[in-house]
Amino acid sequence: DTAVSQTPKYLVTQMGNDKSIKCEQNLGHDTMYWYKQDSKKFLKIMFSYNNKELIINETVPNRFSPKSPDKAHLNLHINSLELGDSAVYFCASSQDLGRQGIFDEQFFGPGTRLTVL
Amino acid sequence: GQQVMQIPQYQHVQEGEDFTTYCNSSTTLSNIQWYKQRPGGHPVFLIQLVKSGEVKKQKRLTFQFGEAKKNSSLHITATQTTDVGTYFCAGPEYSSASKIIFGSGTRLSIRP
Numbered sequence: 001d002t003a004v005s006q007t008p009k010y011l012v013t014q015m016g017n018d019k020s021i022k023c024e025q026n027l028g029h030d031t032m033y034w035y036k037q038d039s040k041k042f043l044k045i046m047f048s049y050n051n052k053e054l055i056i057n058e059t060v061p062n063r064f065s066p067k068s069p070d071k072a073h074l075n076l077h078i079n080s081l082e083l084g085d086s087a088v089y090f091c092a093s094s095q096d097l098g099r100q101g102i103f104d105e106q107f108f109g110p111g112t113r114l115t116v117l
Numbered sequence: 118g119q120q121v122m123q124i125p126q127y128q129h130v131q132e133g134e135d136f137t138t139y140c141n142s143s144t145t146l147s148n149i150q151w152y153k154q155r156p157g158g159h160p161v162f163l164i165q166l167v168k169s170g171e172v173k174k175q176k177r178l179t180f181q182f183g184e185a186k187k188n189s190s191l192h193i194t195a196t197q198t199t200d201v202g203t204y205f206c207a208g209p210e211y212s213s214a215s216k217i218i219f220g221s222g223t224r225l226s227i228r229p
Contacts, residue, residue, distance in 0.1 A: 041203055043160065043219040056216050090159055101147035101209040102167060103217050108159040 003027050004109035006091050012115045013081055021076045021112045023091030031055075031097050032074040033106065034066060035090040043090070049074055050097050081116045088113050121208055123220040131228045136193045138223035140206035147209055149182060149189045150217075155202040163191075198227050 004025045013019055025032065033056075034046040047066045048056040054066070063079040074091060088111045094104040122141050130136055140149065148167045152160040164173055166182035166189060173180045179192045193200055206220040 041154075041222050041224065043205060043222070045216060045218075048216075092160075098209075103148065103150065103165075103207075103209060105150065105162040105165060106152075106160075106217075108161070111159050 004091060004093055004107050006089075006109040006112050008112060009110060010113050010115075012117065014117055015081055015083060017081050018077070018079045019081060019114070020078070021089055021091075021114075023074045023076070023109055025072055025091075025093040025107070025109075027093055027095075027107060029093040029095050029107070030071060031094045031104070032068065032071075033092040033094075034074065034076050035092060035108075036060075037088045037090060037111070039087070047074075047076075048097075055097065078114075081114075083116050086114055086116045121206060121218050121220040123204075123206060123223050125223055126221065127224045127226070129226045129228065130196055132198060133195050136196050136200070136225055138191050138204050138206075138225075140189045140191075140220050142187050142208055145186050146189075147186075149186075150207045151180060151189075151191055152205045152207060152219075153202050154205065154222075158202070160205060193225075196225070196227055198229055201225060201227050 007022050031050045033048045037043050046060050049068045052068045065077045068074045090111045091109040092106040094106045098104050120143050150165045151163040154160045164180050170184045171182040177194045181190045203222045203224045205222045207217050210216040210218050
């Protein structure tokens with residue numbers, strides 16, 4: 001009964017390729033996120049969606065394009081992969097965005113380790 | 118911009134010793150969350166603190182939120198090997214109520 005699942009778990013690809021990472025949550029949550037964790041373990045938010053609507057779009061290259069076909073899914077497509085894109089990408093979900101700055105707890109997926117050669 | 122800093126970056130302790138990680142924000146936080154990430158794993162929510170001066174306990178873990186709501190700490194008493202991992206604090210960004218910022222994390226390793 002995985003709450004937040006991601007596929008694939010590992011992704012090794014050549015520079016210049018296009019790849020997608022899929023994320024699904026079965027918690028009935030309204031909000032989903034994509035995070036990037038680099039080799040130093042810094043965790044940075046990339047995007048967040050609430051009820052399929054884009055809420056946060058951090059300063060990431062426009063080679064990264066999220067897509068939310070429905071509330072339970074948030075996929076990440078990356079065009080023209082570069083060496084610097086190598087990282088672990090985490091999907092997460094929360095009940096809602098929270099209210100008055102009080103955030104709901106986030107449930108993270110297992111991560112996708114992307115290696116660009 | 119707003120920063121959420123954690124110290125220390127790394128901590129290596131003997132099993133049974135205590136451990137503390139500190140989280141400091143450049144701005145007042147409406148709330149703060151703590152997460153734990155085991156090696157090779159994903160962040161897992163531990164707790165949320167909302168009130169000024171709040172203290173919460175979970176078995177050997179004690180969480181505190183500063184009176185000014187600009188700092189927080191996580192203290193583990195008598196560490197065990199199961200405590201190994203990276204501990205992150207996270208709080209809302211001042212300029213965007215819908216964005217959460219994670220601290221830089223403290224990586225805890227333990228000598229058995």
